[in-house]
Structure formats: structure tokens, C-alpha cells
Amino acid sequence: MSTATVGISGFAVYLPPYRVDLRQWCGWTGTPWDKIGSVVGTGFRMPGPDQSIYTMAATAVLRLIRQYDVDPARVRFLGLGTESSKDNSAGAVIVRGMLDEALSGQGMAPLSRHCEVPEFKHACLGGMYAVKNALRFLATEPGDPLAIVVSADIAKYALGSSGEPTQGAGAVAMLLEKRPALLEVDLAACGSASAYRAIDFRKPMVHVPGSGVCLRETPVFNGKYSTICYLDQALHAMRSMFQRLGRSSRDYLRGVKAVFMHRPYERMPLNALGFSYLAGLAVEAGAGQAEFVAYCAAAGLDPGQVLAEMQAEPGMLALVHKGMPGQEPWPLGMRLLREFRKQAAYQELVAAKLRLGAGRMRELGNLYSASLPAWMAAGLEEALAEGSELAGCDVLALGYGSGDAAEAMPMRIVPGWDAAAERIRFAAALAPVRDLGREDYTALHMRSGGPRSPGLRGEFVIDRVGSSSTAELADEGVEYYRYIH
Structure with a gap:
């Protein structure tokens, strides 16, 4: 492990109360429930009219404190990871402002005046980029400072689009420090990967003649292409990590206790981990090569042809220029993956590694930058409830952001982790819940009304939005916040 011992000591979660039941949604839209239930999940959350990523982030951080x-x-250090910013100038300092006011109102000290307040943006990877930079800060900063990273996002897709059932909203705050109480991060061994992919998933500004520039709430995305990009970048980030660790992929993935990945929907991490495991076997000698050949034989595939395909650069940007972004770059690899899913080894080496917390994540939908930290929080709490002895066990956190980039972060659970895990309170964060009917769901989605937040104690809300543009006062569009004691 790295000589500088830094890592994660705590998690706190905030979810808005408004829930869409995906079984009911299937009834509204005529979508087959069997497919949605097995591939996506069971529900997702939506923000109320008086909520934003800033209110959710501040509530999560205050809970963490x-x-x-x-x-x-x-x-x-207070870092905000998000791709749902409503302000193109200020970032985490907005969250700081809410926190300072609430803390002062309760007779507590505000955050340090010397606190750094950066915001990190790269699609769903912003939160993990913030974590990595916070850990670098801790590793080089003298004394005994604390860092907090909060990932907050609103995943919104157009009504009727293929992404509609994969929406979500929420925030996860993480406490980072030297000598961590939960997870030690091997900062020197973290693997990185990135490549420009043009139309994978974008939120371009839309210019409307006569009205200036506005932000786009829903993304431009190409579903099949985005899936291919995820697989490719996750594989390259893990390869980078294995090289830095000096370990083979087979050795590491067989030994790791749990894997947590960015989760746009339930099936995606399973496919990515399974594909990466097979791609690792393809380039190994000895037992790894023998295992790879056996899987190829079961699928009726030539190992040499599969290896050549997996080692070739997929050239995905070229597919975009040809107008064929959905063309499969690994047809043989996908056939091999489908066969691998039928093997008992798949359950042991893939499904079991992704088991902790997976059931609860089916309720959250896609939280973008908060998806991975939410899964980590859910998994650690579930392990605690099961009485698992995890001290000294390796875990892997793999973040991904469309466009695209990935980070593979090897971690180790520290002795005494259960005391910190007891404070996560993930299950408690799932309440309260208000299931939305079709009318309220549509109204919230279209910003044309819908139920207002119930005004629960211990939460931040948008109190009002400025509208002045006079010489004396200009605050048009600026949100003002209120804390409900």
C-alpha cells in the first residue's frame, strides 16, 4: 500500500422522498416489467420543486457532520462532484454557505475559513475525481485536517426515451482523513483511463435565438454506444491499476472481497466486470490462459480470434464518424461473455463480488456521480448487518464518467471498520417515501407543479429565487436557501 495512509472514514446519504415505482411506471408506459425489473431495478427518486443538487448536497454533508x-x-477541503450544476461560476462554496448558516444557528463552529471549495465535473465520475483529489490533499497537507467530498446529482431523461426508467436523484457525503476508520485507499496504485468519444453522453448548451444560452437538463446520448464506451474504459482503468499494483488481473479479481462500480442500471456493472475478467484471462499464461481456452471451447469460439479482437483498439470515434456508433466492436467477446454467464464461475467471480448492497441499489435508479459512493455505503452497511468480518479485505471501487473516463481505486477495509459502518444509516436514508402517481410524476418531470417537499426537519430547501436586475441589486436566477430545523 501507499506510504501515506489516507482513505474514507464515513458516509452519509440523502434521498428526496419522491419515488417512482418502476412496476407502476411500466403500466403507465406499456413497457415490459420483466425486462425493466431484471435489467434496471425497482424504483428511482425525483427532487421536489424546492430541491436542487445544492440542497441535497448540503443536507448530506450536515448529516455526515x-x-x-x-x-x-x-x-x-469540501469538494462537490456533480454534472447537474445550476451555476456556472460558484460550486461547492454554495454548499458551504448553507452549512455555515445551519451550523452557526445550532451553536456550532462553521467550516474552516481556510477550507478549499472546488467543484469537479466529468459526467458520473466527478465525485470520484473529487475523492482522488481530496486524498492527494490529505497526503500532502501537514497536520491533521479533514476532507469532505459530496456527490450530488439529478439524472433526468426525456419522457418516452430509452433512458427514462434510469432516472434518479440524491447525494452522498464522504468523510476522508489520514488514518481512516473504514477504507484505506492505495492512492499510488489507482488506475486511470480516458478517451474522447464525442457523442457518448453529452449535455450541450442550447442556443435559442433572442433568449441567449440555456443549460440542457436532459442528455444527448446513444445507448448502445455508451454501453460500449463503459466496457472499454473500465477495462483500461483496471489494466492500469493491475500494472501499478504489480498483480495479474486474475489474481486480483479472484482475491478481492467486493467490487463497487458506477451503476447506471443493474446489468451494466455485471457486464463490465465479467468482460474485464475475460479480457484479463486472454492475455495471461498458465492457469489464466487455460481458463480462457476452456470458456472459449464452451462457447464454440477460437481462442486466438477472441484474443485478437480483445487486444485490438475498438476505434469507437471512427464508428461515430461513419455514422455507426452502435456497431459492436467485440462480437466474439460478447458471445464469450454470454457463455461465461452460464458458468458457475461467473456467480463466484462476478455476481458474488457485486452482491453487497446491490439489492438496495435497485431502489435508487441512476444517481450519476453519487451512484458509486451510494453503493459503497449500502454494501458496507449490509456487510455489517450480516456480521461479515472484513478487516484486511481488499475491495475495488471503479468510477466511470461518459465522454469518457474511468478510475479504478484499490481499497482495503481497516480493523475496527464496523464502528464507522454503524454510523452510515443508509437504510434510514431510504425513508420517508412518497410514491408518485402518473400525474404527479409528469408534473415534477415537466416542472409544471407536483407535490412540494413535506418540509422535513433537518433538510435544506430553496426558499426563493432572485429576480432583480436593477442597478442597485442584481440576483436574477440566484437561489436563496433555508434550513428547516
């Missing part, structure tokens, strides 16, 4: 008895004056 309370749940872990954090001294705000020690917090020297």
Missing part, C-alpha cells in the same frame, strides 16, 4: 461528530473547524 452529525453522524460522525465531525469538528467543522478541521474541514479544510
